[in-house]
Amino acid sequence: MEAPPRPTELPGRIRRPEDRAPEIARAALDLFVTKGFAATKLEDVARAAGVSKGLPYLYFKSKEELFKAVIVEAIGEPLIRANELVDSFDGATEDLLRELVMKFREFAESPLGGVIKLILAEAGNFPDVARFYCSNFDRRGRDLFAKVLRRGIARGEFRPVADIEMSAILLAQPLAMHSVWLRSLAPYDESLPADSDRFYGAYLDFVLKGLRP
């Protein structure tokens, strides 16, 4: 009927089929994390990715498929790298732990860090994703910390702890929580500036002192 009013500064339609899927996935992750899955409209995802409403459906069958793709993609690579680190490290275990925490911090502060919040919030609505996460990310993450603990204890660098498995979880929990925190309450907490340096400093201090023989 009528020529659609052309927006002045939009570069117009461009064809970049290879870049589209990751672009859309990244935009989706951000919005899912900040607003939640159900509260995020695919139209907003499309706008954030700079494409039209229909395009995401050319790359992802449905909103739910997009969700799963986003999670799986965000989880996979960082986990592999962390495993490599622990297995190939050979120095003081204290330094290994520092290094591992550093790696986690990179992950947590990248956009990918949002998956933790996302998973925790949506596990109930996506049981299969939850199970995937548990066996592939969570379990292995715990095993990573447990491995570090065992290494430290075996080398006489850490005191023996009663329950290694559970202690590994206790090590991981503040890290995970901090990542969630940054993306939920931190922006609204006036009494506590989101000072990650301070957090990781206190964390390492507390944990390493607590583990000394």
Add this chain to the structure above:
Amino acid sequence: MEAPPRPTELPGRIRRPEDRAPEIARAALDLFVTKGFAATKLEDVARAAGVSKGLPYLYFKSKEELFKAVIVEAIGEPLIRANELVDSFDGATEDLLRELVMKFREFAESPLGGVIKLILAEAGNFPDVARFYCSNFDRRGRDLFAKVLRRGIARGEFRPVADIEMSAILLAQPLAMHSVWLRSLAPYDESLPADSDRFYGAYLDFVLKGLRP
């Protein structure tokens, strides 16, 4: 036209205006926690509370008002009781901490414990609720732990820690995380049975050993 088919075992319409609001709020909390706010239909809340679709709107102006009411109600009382405990306690600080963790456990394992997950997930969509939570629950919760730490250090029962404020947060994080955990991933984690005794045991062991002078 036609007499509505009377369900056999429903007690029929009953009038209990005083009980309604809490009943609806409790049902809402449960569903908000398990499914998320946006994914929960008010019709389901009504059904879970055993009332008709329209009734919640007689007690709460809108879905959003219901959300806020649920949060505020769930947060208020447990916090007051915890404060009383810390202020009135006079024994070994280690025992105070054990007691405090015990109190938290009660809260975390009651239906109210779900608010933590709920807040973390929805803070971005309800900034004013997030701010309320920060100043009234979170800040005071941190202060509670900080107070305990200072007490222990002053009495020579705990070693001095570098950053008391942040250490208080580190103490609280595993507790909060465990509460979230129970309501999100725990049901899907086959490798880790949700054994709260074990968790709290390891937590107290780890923390108290780590704090010894």
Add this chain to the structure above:
DNA sequence: ATATGGATACTGACCATTCAGTCATTATGG
């Protein structure tokens, strides 16, 4: 006691909106 009527707790059909998903059409590159 029993009847009457007015107040109000409650219901569920209905309306208006929002949004996931579709598709006819248009732009682009080779």
Add this chain to the structure above:
DNA sequence: CCATAATGACTGAATGGTCAGTATCCATAT
């Protein structure tokens, strides 16, 4: 000029919110 990347108006289903009507309670009168 063909193949296909991309668009955005459209649709159908779902759901937040409304409201006219119904059931129940209770105060008062008979």
